[in-house]
Amino acid sequence: MKFGSLLLAATLAAPTLSAAPRDEVKAKAALQHYAENVYVVYSDAYTKALELQTAISAFVAAPSAKTQAAAKEAWLDSRTVWGQTEVFRFYEGPIDDAAYGVEGLINAWPLDEAYIDYVAGAPGAGIINNAKDFPVIDEEVLLGANENGSETNVATGFHAIEFLLWGQDLSATGPGERPFSDFVVGTGVNAERRATYLTAVTSLLVKHIEVVKTAWDPKNPASYGSNFAKQDATLTLTNVFKGMVSLLVDELAGERMYVGYESQSQEDEHSCFSDNTHVDIIENIQGVLNVWTGDYGTVTGTGIDEVLDAATAKKATKALTDALKAAKALPTPFDSLLIAPEDSEERKMLLDTILTIQDAGTAVKEAGETVGVTLPVQ
Numbered sequence: 001m002k003f004g005s006l007l008l009a010a011t012l013a014a015p016t017l018s019a020a021p022r023d024e025v026k027a028k029a030a031l032q033h034y035a036e037n038v039y040v041v042y043s044d045a046y047t048k049a050l051e052l053q054t055a056i057s058a059f060v061a062a063p064s065a066k067t068q069a070a071a072k073e074a075w076l077d078s079r080t081v082w083g084q085t086e087v088f089r090f091y092e093g094p095i096d097d098a099a100y101g102v103e104g105l106i107n108a109w110p111l112d113e114a115y116i117d118y119v120a121g122a123p124g125a126g127i128i129n130n131a132k133d134f135p136v137i138d139e140e141v142l143l144g145a146n147e148n149g150s151e152t153n154v155a156t157g158f159h160a161i162e163f164l165l166w167g168q169d170l171s172a173t174g175p176g177e178r179p180f181s182d183f184v185v186g187t188g189v190n191a192e193r194r195a196t197y198l199t200a201v202t203s204l205l206v207k208h209i210e211v212v213k214t215a216w217d218p219k220n221p222a223s224y225g226s227n228f229a230k231q232d233a234t235l236t237l238t239n240v241f242k243g244m245v246s247l248l249v250d251e252l253a254g255e256r257m258y259v260g261y262e263s264q265s266q267e268d269e270h271s272c273f274s275d276n277t278h279v280d281i282i283e284n285i286q287g288v289l290n291v292w293t294g295d296y297g298t299v300t301g302t303g304i305d306e307v308l309d310a311a312t313a314k315k316a317t318k319a320l321t322d323a324l325k326a327a328k329a330l331p332t333p334f335d336s337l338l339i340a341p342e343d344s345e346e347r348k349m350l351l352d353t354i355l356t357i358q359d360a361g362t363a364v365k366e367a368g369e370t371v372g373v374t375l376p377v378q
Contacts, residue, residue: 022233022371026307029302030306031229032229032302033303034228034229035229037290037291037294037299037301038225040299041081041290042209042212043213046206046210046213048074048082049078050206052074053206056199059183063184075158075161075162079276082158082209083280083286083287084284086247086284087244087287089103089251090243090247091239093239094211094212102208102211105143106156106209108146108147108159109154110152110267110268111159113125119168120170123189128197131190139203143156155201157208161201162274163176164194165273169335172333172335174333175274237304241364242375243291244292244364245361245375247361248285248358249362257350257354261347261350261354265338275333277334278332278334285320285327285360288360288364292320293317307371320360322360323353323356
């Protein structure tokens with residue numbers, strides 16, 4: 001078991017606090033607003049994915065430094081919004097339902113670059129360069145290839161697109177430097193297949209984000225989102241708190257940060273090709289704060305914090321804002337922190353931030369216990 005899972009188990013196994021009577025009217029309002037906000041955030045993520053698709057279509061139609069830069073910028077923009085959706089995971093909702101969830105098709109990580117395309121020392125690696133086993137590259141082929149044989153055999157989603165746009169990150173001070181000529185027919189080896197792959201994988205991303213957006217559509221009376229707040233309030237509150245705590249403690253502080261801190265390897269960085277990991281971290285925490293306060297951009301409403309007594313809410317709010325402040329203060333690029341010398345200030349700062357994020361998750365968990373939420377030990 002990895003450190004992140006151990007960390008979450010320890011956090012969730014802490015003594016349960018006594019629950020006070022819960023304001024059921026407030027709880028109902030907060031859960032209803034939560035469901036509405038989920039739809040709004042996924043809708044924004046879908047819009048950004050469409051903009052990314054447009055930019056990538058322009059790039060593959062006329063590869064140049066300019067169109068490649070525009071495609072990269074669109075990818076970065078889409079990640080900013082997507083990072084704020086990850087708090088909607090971890091409770092078998094539409095994004096990670098065992099039967100039809102699309103999380104593994106959208107955001108699977110870590111990714112073995114050599115499964116997709118050439119890497120340093122292996123110019124013929126990957127699906128793109130393997131016309132014998134993959135004579136055709138299309139959406140169906142990529143769906144079948146995703147995580148086939150290994151969880152690192154990632155063929156779809158944000159990070160596959162990221163790798164195709166930036167290439168391997170072989171630098172400690174900057175992102176990958178894939179030349180746009182990789183997509184120029186007659187110049188780049190298998191350029192046409194690479195362009196086909198990039199087009200297909202981006203189309204899949206748009207479709208899969210649309211799946212979760214539709215699942216939360218409040219105008220559809222049969223949707224998951226329309227019925228979310230109609231369920232037992234303790235069950236739905238537990239799901240909301242599980243999403244927040246699991247993201248902060250297990251996924252973010254553990255898998256995405258401490259694992260790399262411990263290994264001191266650039267390969268354990270999340271958005272490693274683009275060096276966008278620090279933004280991923282910030283937006284994940286911001287996503288939790290959105291749920292906590294009920295605010296997302298200009299959209300406001302009853303937050304989960306309003307279900308709690310004022311003192312408890314204030315304590316957890318401070319822990320979350322401390323975590324966000326610490327994440328924003330991290331030096332960049334993130335991989336430079338992973339490979340920093342053992343006794344360096346950068347390494348200490350990274351560990352302090354990891355622990356601050358863990359503390360925020362613990363504070364949110366303890367807040368939930370005061371309103372009858374008990375999270376299971378994983």
